[in-house]
Amino acid sequence: MAKLPDFKQLNDRLINKPSAEPRLVIKTNLDPDRVTEENPYAEGKPNVSRTFVSFFEGGGS
Numbered sequence: 001m002a003k004l005p006d007f008k009q010l011n012d013r014l015i016n017k018p019s020a021e022p023r024l025v026i027k028t029n030l031d032p033d034r035v036t037e038e039n040p041y042a043e044g045k046p047n048v049s050r051t052f053v054s055f056f057e058g059g060g061s
Contacts, residue, residue: 025058
């Protein structure tokens with residue numbers, strides 16, 4: 001097995017810091033109908049708060 005190079009030596013990649021600018025998020029017909037479906041933050045939780053649902057529907061807090 002090949003030894004992996006040190007992360008700092010990798011010069012063929014560009015890794016940016018998260019942007020502080022707004023993002024464009026588009027809902028498509030492929031998205032689930034409910035925000036709790038396929039959501040890793042709601043996984044295994046039978047009930048979630050209204051704040052949780054509002055956040056993932058785009059309503060903020």
